[in-house]
Amino acid sequence: MRRCIDLALKGSGHAAPNPMVGAVLVHEGIIIGEGYHHHWGGPHAEVNCVNSVPPELQELIPRSTLYVSLEPCAHHGKTPPCADLVVSQNIPEVVIGCIDAFSKVAGKGIEKLRNAGINVTLGVLESECRHLNRRFFTFHEQQRPYVILKWAQSADGYIAPANREPVRISNPFADRLVHRWRTEEAGIMVGTQTALLDNPRLTARLWPGKSPVRIVLDLQDKVPGSHYVKDGSVRTLILTSTEIDTAQPLVPQVLAQLHRESVLSVIVEGGAVLLQQFISGGHWDEARIITGQTALGGGLSAPVLKNARMLESNHIAGDRIDIFVPAEH
Ligand SMILES: NC(=O)c1ccc[n+]([C@@H]2O[C@H](COP(=O)([O-])OP(=O)(O)OC[C@H]3O[C@@H](n4cnc5c(N)ncnc54)[C@H](OP(=O)(O)O)[C@@H]3O)[C@@H](O)[C@H]2O)c1
Incomplete structure (x- = not known):
């Protein structure tokens, strides 16, 4: 077996x-x-x-x-x-x-x-x-995708500097691992501010394999068509106020939508606001945290996990990779 x-x-x-x-x-x-x-x-x-x-x-x-x-x-x-x-x-x-x-x-x-x-x-x-x-x-037993939360934090616990300029937190080897993780999931999601400020491609370029479906929260249609997530290169679901009722909690609606779209799993790659909503509702199955070697000295604090149990901790060229699961698992 x-x-x-x-x-x-x-x-x-x-x-x-x-x-x-x-x-x-x-x-x-x-x-x-x-x-x-x-x-x-x-x-x-x-x-x-x-x-x-x-x-x-x-x-x-x-x-x-x-x-x-x-x-x-x-x-x-x-x-x-x-x-x-x-x-x-x-x-x-x-x-x-x-x-x-x-x-x-x-x-x-x-x-x-x-x-x-x-x-x-x-x-x-x-x-x-x-x-x-x-x-x-x-997916079949709970009618929702499997949810993996992922972020990279500086040695002193920030995910972005105070001025929100995109900065390197993880090393190139950890980046490859992240792209490998992307090939293993059906979907990848980011919040509005991350899509706007970082202009990420959210594709798997550093590892062979399929790029996941991109899921971008854009309730007020703020992300311009010139940004990568709207370049049409990969199947992308833009969640707008048509799909999401802003008077209701966000995450259950996202999960129901992804279930309807047959997205078996999703890796949520930030930012802090979006990740924290998954955490506070207990809507996650794994959290993968990369801690880099340099300090930012301030900025946007990393999300805080609750009811979490560490499954494993490894190093990759100096960066620490910690994997957590909900405590009851
Ligand atoms: N180090 C890392 O791993 C990493 C990863 C990703 C991002 N980042 C950094 O994180 C920063 C962005 O993170 P962030 O926390 O500010 O923003 P975010 O989580 O990317 O996006 C949050 C935004 O989504 C919109 N939104 C509206 N309703 C929402 C709801 N119910 N739930 C969640 N979001 C809702 C809001 O946009 P509006 O305010 O526009 O309405 C909200 O500000 C960037 O500086 C980026 O560089 C770091």
């Missing part, structure tokens, strides 16, 4: 809005085939796994065990049901990491397998398998 998870991760940034899934076929302790879901619309992990078995070993498939990180699907989507494939291949034993959360699938794949007389084992490395697809599970 650990190998399934490693394989599944190769689909990171490409599988969404589908889950990342890995599968391995084992005959008497030896892997004879493996596969993963490479990209949305493409063959599922189970199909790639079965197809990877070399011709001379195919006769072993009906005497092998299939390990798969997520319940095989039972419905006709872009591809035929994987549960049918498992049955037609006469695979006698299937070990599953976790149950699918997608209502068209949940439990139905397992039922199909069991009805065909296949021996099914459930819940192997379940929490690791659910963590792997935490974006997918959050």
